[in-house]
Amino acid sequence: MSARDEGGRPPARVVGGDPEQVLCPGGPVLLRGAAVVETDDGRRHPTTRPVSALCRCGRSSIAPWCDATHKLLPAADRPA
Amino acid sequence: MRLPTPRGPLGEQVHAVLRTRPGPPAAASSPALLGSGVPDDPEDTALTLWVLHELHYRGFEEVDDAWEWAPTLMPLRQSLEQDLEGRLRARFAAGWAEVDPTDDVTVLLGRIVEADDGPSLARHLQRHGTRDQALALLRQRSLYHLKEADPTSWVVPRLSAAPKAALVEVQFDEYGDGDPERLHHRLFERGMAAAGLEHAYGHYAAEATLPVLEQNNAVSLFGLHRRLRGAAVGHFAAFEATSSVPSRQLAQGLRRLGVGEEMAGYYDEHVEADAVHEHLALVGVCGALVEEEPRLLADVALGAWTCLDLEARTATHLLQEWDAA
Numbered sequence: 001m002s003a004r005d006e007g008g009r010p011p012a013r014v015v016g017g018d019p020e021q022v023l024c025p026g027g028p029v030l031l032r033g034a035a036v037v038e039t040d041d042g043r044r045h046p047t048t049r050p051v052s053a054l055c056r057c058g059r060s061s062i063a064p065w066c067d068a069t070h071k072l073l074p075a076a077d078r079p080a
Numbered sequence: 081m082r083l084p085t086p087r088g089p090l091g092e093q094v095h096a097v098l099r100t101r102p103g104p105p106a107a108a109s110s111p112a113l114l115g116s117g118v119p120d121d122p123e124d125t126a127l128t129l130w131v132l133h134e135l136h137y138r139g140f141e142e143v144d145d146a147w148e149w150a151p152t153l154m155p156l157r158q159s160l161e162q163d164l165e166g167r168l169r170a171r172f173a174a175g176w177a178e179v180d181p182t183d184d185v186t187v188l189l190g191r192i193v194e195a196d197d198g199p200s201l202a203r204h205l206q207r208h209g210t211r212d213q214a215l216a217l218l219r220q221r222s223l224y225h226l227k228e229a230d231p232t233s234w235v236v237p238r239l240s241a242a243p244k245a246a247l248v249e250v251q252f253d254e255y256g257d258g259d260p261e262r263l264h265h266r267l268f269e270r271g272m273a274a275a276g277l278e279h280a281y282g283h284y285a286a287e288a289t290l291p292v293l294e295q296n297n298a299v300s301l302f303g304l305h306r307r308l309r310g311a312a313v314g315h316f317a318a319f320e321a322t323s324s325v326p327s328r329q330l331a332q333g334l335r336r337l338g339v340g341e342e343m344a345g346y347y348d349e350h351v352e353a354d355a356v357h358e359h360l361a362l363v364g365v366c367g368a369l370v371e372e373e374p375r376l377l378a379d380v381a382l383g384a385w386t387c388l389d390l391e392a393r394t395a396t397h398l399l400q401e402w403d404a405a
Contacts, residue, residue, distance in 0.1 A: 024359045049253055053356045061328065062348075066355040068324030 008058020012037035015044065026078040028053035028066035037064050081282035083131060083140050088124025094131065094153070098143045102150035118163045126293035129160040130285065133300040137227055138281055161301050165308075168298060171389060172382050179378040185370040186362050188377070189314070192384045193321050198392025199399055202326035205333035213402050214337050218277060219284040220292045220398070224299070225268040225346075226281050229254035234303035235312045240372055243313070246364025250320070250357045264349070271343030291393035298386055310376030313369055314383025317361040322388065323354035 011029070014021075016036030023029050031037075031052045038044050045064055053066035056079035060067045070078050086092045118125055134140065135148040147153065179188070205214050229251055236244060236251070256263035272279035288296075302312035331347035334340070370377050 022359070027359070028355060030356060030359060049257055049353070049356065051249060051253070051356050051360065053352075053359070062352055065352050067328055067351045068355045068358070071325060 009055075009063055010040055010058065011054060011056050012039045012045065012064035016046075019047070024053075025080070026075070027068075027070050028056055030054075039064050081134075081138060081140055081280065081285075082142060084127060084282075084285040086124070087127050088119065088121045090119050090121070090124045091128045091131070094128050094156070097153065098131070098140070098147055101144050102146045102152060118159050123290055123293075125160055125163065126290055126297060127285070127288075129157070129164065129297050130288075130293050132157045132160070133297060133304070134282065136300070136304065137230060161305075164294070164297055164301060168386050169382065172385050175389060176381070176385050179381045181374065181377060183377065185366050185377055185380055188381055189317055189321070189362055189366060189384050192381060192388065193318060196322070196388040196392070198388065199395045200326060200329075201395045201398060202329035202333070204399060204404055205337075206329035207333070207336075208404070209333060209337070209402070211337040211339065213398075213404075214334060214339050215275060215277060216402075217398065218272065218275060218339075218343065219287060220289060220394070222268070222272060222277070222279075222284050223282070223288050223292055223296050226265050226272075226279070228265040228268065230265075231299040231303040232312060232316045235309050235316075238306045238309045239369065242368035242372070243365045246360050246368060247313070247316075249364070250360050253353055253357065262349075264346075264353075267342075267346040267349060271340060271346040274340035274342035276340075289394065289397050291390055291397050295387075295390040295394065298390060302383055308379065308383075310369065310373070310379030311383030311386070313361070313365050314380035314385075315387040316383075317358075317366045317380075318384035318387040320354050320357040320361040322391075324351050324358065327351045327354065 014031065014035050015038045017031075017034045019031035019033040019035040021029055021031060031047060031054055032050070035047045035052070036044050037047075037054060055063050055066045055070075057070040057073060057077070059069045059073070061069065083095050083098065086095055131140075132153060135143070139145055139148070176192070201217055205217065232247070233251060236247060239247060252258075254264050256266065260266055269279040278284070299312075299315055302308045302315055327347040327350035331344045331351065334344040334347065366380050370380060
């Protein structure tokens with residue numbers, strides 16, 4: 001079951017910059033370098049730190065960024 | 081900062097020495113200070129070691145800066161550090177299985193973090209704690225948070241390229257990404273002031289509990305000794321990997337208790353920052369260090385386990401004091 005099936009938000013898309021992307025298994029994707037991401041509602045969010053963690057579980061309280069909520073999910077519900 | 085009130089005869093003697101001007105090495109007296117060995121008074125010895133370590137950070141108004149490297153007190157400092165290190169290693173040996181040298185460091189650190197079942201001050205304050213308890217916790221935390229990230233910076237020149245680049249990437253973020261107003265210990269300072277607390281560096285050392293002193297001494301011990309660089313980065317990684325979720329709970333608790341938006345904002349920053357730092361610390365710093373120096377694996381585990389053990393002791397102590405265990 002994906003985060004979306006459970007009512008979670010889909011991850012934001014990188015629409016600006018060319019950040020290096022580092023996938024954290026079960027957790028966020030790290031963006032290294034300046035970037036702009038776009039959420040489903042069309043809003044754009046620039047990064048504000050050299051490395052940013054983009055939520056992939058869909059349940060972050062500070063979306064589009066990661067707040068480590070994925071750690072509280074059962075392993076099966078965490079992103080691959 | 082001024083010297084805190086000593087907690088026993090050792091501290092009284094050391095403070096008296098520190099108020100003099102450091103003389104030539106021959107005037108050494110620290111073996112005499114120790115008499116027959118490290119006194120069996122944990123509070124006295126912990127606060128004394130904290131004072132001696134602080135000579136390497138910001139020092140004390142009434143203490144000559146030359147005491148930082150004056151040989152007179154070095155034997156005493158070394159005895160106190162050996163005593164602490166021995167205690168930390170004994171606790172680790174009793175609390176965790178022997179480290180398998182073939183283990184993957186990130187998997188091992190993950191297991192140490194997963195196994196941590198200490199009580200949570202953040203969960204208590206999120207829904208139940210009182211405003212007085214929140215302020216008491218902030219005073220205890222201020223010993224570290226007002227020099228946040230500094231003890232880990234001692235490690236930088238002891239690392240090779242890969243772990244060094246990863247550590248400095250985290251430290252740059254801790255230090256505000258070039259903006260002093262975003263620097264984490266500056267954010268905590270502003271939070272303290274807004275909460276009506278004294279924000280001067282080291283002000284609350286006099287009321288620091290034993291586990292808080294031990295946590296601060298451990299991180300200075302690991303940071304100041306190149307030999308212990310594995311433990312230093314292990315401690316750092318465990319801290320970063322266990323900070324994001326409790327920071328969110330604390331921010332909620334601080335808002336619920338009306339402690340001040342600035343202090344809640346300090347914890348908001350850690351929710352976001354430490355979700356990033358966790359991966360960089362575990363994989364980028366610890367992973368790279370152990371790949372280059374596999375024999376450091378056990379010390380990385382020691383540092384990580386010690387960080388969580390001392391946090392559990394801190395929580396147990398405060399929750400018991402608040403009758404909230």
